[in-house]
Amino acid sequence: MTEQSGGPSLPQERRLVTEIPGPRSRELAARKQAAVAAGVPTVMPVFAQAAGGGVVLDVDGNSFIDFGSGIAVTSVGNSAEAVVRRAGEQLARFTHTCAMIAPYEGYVEVCEELARLTPGDHAKKSVLLNSGAEAVENAVKIARYATGRQAVVVFEHGYHGRTNLTMALTAKDMPYKHGFGPFAPEIYRVPMAYPFRWLTGPENCAEQAAAQVIEKITKEIGTENTAAIVFEPLQGEGGFIEPAKGFLPRIAEFAAAHGIVLVADEIQSGFCRTGQWFACEDEGVVPDLVTTAKGIAGGLPLAAVTGRAELMDAAHVGGLGGTYGGNPVACAAALGAIETMRTLDLPARARRIEEVMKPRLRAMAERFPVIGEVRGRGAMLAVELVKPGTKDPDAATTSAVLAACHRAGLLVLSCGTYGNVLRFLPPLVIGEPLLEEGLDVLEEAFAGV
Template identity: 80%
Template sequence: MSDTAPTPGGPSLPQRRLLRTEIPGPLSRELMARKQAAVASGVATVLPVFARRAGGGIVEDVDGNAFIDFGSGIAVTGVGNSAEAVVRRAGAQLERFTHTCVMITPYDGYVEVCEELARLTPGDHPKKSLLLNSGAEAVENAVKIARSHTGRQAVVAFDHGYHGRTNLTMALTAKNMPYKEGFGPFAPEVYRVPMAYPYRWPTGPERCAEEAAAQVTDLIEKQVGAHNTAAIVVEPVLGEGGFIVPARGFLPRIAEFAREHGIVLVADEIQSGFCRTGQWFACEDEGIVPDLITTAKGIAGGLPLAAVTGRAEIMDAVHAGGLGGTYGGNPVACAAALGAIETMRELDLAARARRIEETMRPRLAELAAKHPLIGDVRGRGAMLAAELVRPGTKDPDPAATAAIAAACHAAGLIVLTCGTYGNVLRFLPPLVIGEDLLTEGLDILENALAGL
């Protein structure tokens, strides 16, 4: 095992799992009591330990326990928790100024991030960007822009999709609990259509792409009206819905339909973007060039930043003053984003994500062959998942999923769950994690499955 974190991934934090106390330890329990007294109970916690340091593939808690990180703060810290270039650039910006508001006196960092996004996102057409604070803001503004450009109102979203927690993005999100329960009524003119979910497609994965695309286009034409549809919003790899990779050929058909009918195609790359799937953006896998692309999470190495990037003529459809926000494109976050992009380029983290898949996928396939509880292994790059079902069926098993995650946590491995049915284990290791930690994390997962 390596003794310290890779230089870009964080401080000189030992890269080894270490359990000094029970989980959670006494200091974490003390802090959790304070959290329960001071923080709204709706802010849930996956693993009740409090972080002290993090870097590379390790999160260390206040009790000195060190966990292998297969979560990356939900796909945020792909470059590490305190990557050198992120810290250097953000620190330098902190010394200059923290805020002026780009709508009052702009600054070069905002422009530089937008220039980078124009270079990095798919397509060679002229592009412009809007910077915001969160993924939900990005999706909401993409819808605003699409409506302004087309003069239409309807927005189409997909089964199993997740797009955020604002009123409009809750309407776009498919899963009720915990994201929508008790928060309605939701924004109108949002229509849901089937997702090409190969594992659960009724006639089998071979027919999934063609049949799902036919259903989607028929529903839009018959129930919405293509001429009324401003935008189709889709995740090229679905995140919270279960790391579903749409059947190959489905997204190109949807993109073609959108193009034929003047519908703005919005690719939500908030979880899948910035090298996570082995390419800069997941939609590149099938050559999809979206009209608008929303990004956040991995864009700035842990600082809050999001963006809508798209065709210049669409982005410019909104009147002056119609887009913005007090904190959108904060100068420190912009500096961090430039540092994160620098790190992704210098370390070729897209290739590193592919290498992570080469290590993890065969082991996950072996576990699936050994444990009929695992119904499906899927994903791309460092965005992988295992869907758990009752053996001999495709009935979701959320209880077993929660039990395995808890066993991993107790053994010092951070894993997350997701899925419409709560039965998916998702794996999102930092792209700078060491190979030894990947292997050890998979060993812990294997032991958790064996002990169920």
């Protein structure tokens, strides 16, 4: 597997030529400290100069294997030929008119593609936006307007963004919410069917968790007050938690029976990442509204809410939109990304990545008792680290393994409510030799720690 690249051809190899970070990265880090707000974090201690396929090249000439994809954004690679070509052509025509002032064909084309690709065969419409958080916020707006209700139900361990409303929807305090309140009202959190941590065991998880959710909505919130249930079909920042099988279909059935808008946050899990175009498809769940971003446009900022036409048309004219929403260059990039996904059959590529990675990760779990669980689907995989013999989260070892990977030339990210999950999001165009080598580095990091 090699990236179809329109940018500089990068050797698909791990190569370390300086200490990590190197002198040029250290110089830029000092400039960043002086000029950039301290609240903006840095996961890797290096500065990127180029990227493509399965590697990121830093300013000192070090080449890192990429298991992060810019947080599931560059699934088609960092410079996919169709993305570069289409975006470049549009860039030469015009960069902006505002889709609400002088609309353009690219905006319509992206909405048409979203109607074709998202789950369900009902009539659909979309609104294009800038970020995942903006998409979730607009989905809530639409659901509230269409139903005339206010309450929004979300799940433990969920993450939905950094605006005031989406911080309220997000579960984890630090670093996302801490000190930023007060938050938007009428947000209610219910249990997630988290098999690894379900007290009575994973075999009871789906049925018991669904019963608890339904009881809480029925008895404490009120079905007639509930506008929307917002869920991630495979949770992202909360720890790549895959809900127990049967849980989401039961929630979808309950929502439909009570006129509650079911909103699937597919921002991290969508666009081929889990081995299907959308993670909802795994259990045949058809949401009323779907929010997308990240993988949609090959790295350019674009997001969308796509849903049932009657819901999307509920809001008054002027109630949806934004100055930059559906920027023409980002729309062109999205059409190039979707073209690449189809041409290279990236859902199949994601499934192949799982076939390569999961057995290796499970073998590591046998070797290293600190790995409590291997989970995920497609190229959205994770390991949860615990103190051996327990389920107590081990965030310290997680941080140590992460740092060891970075020093050895592997870009890996962490996540999880307890800070104890290593997540793997390789570009779907990564070559298998590089994928295997990245797993070797990971195994060596566990052995060293």
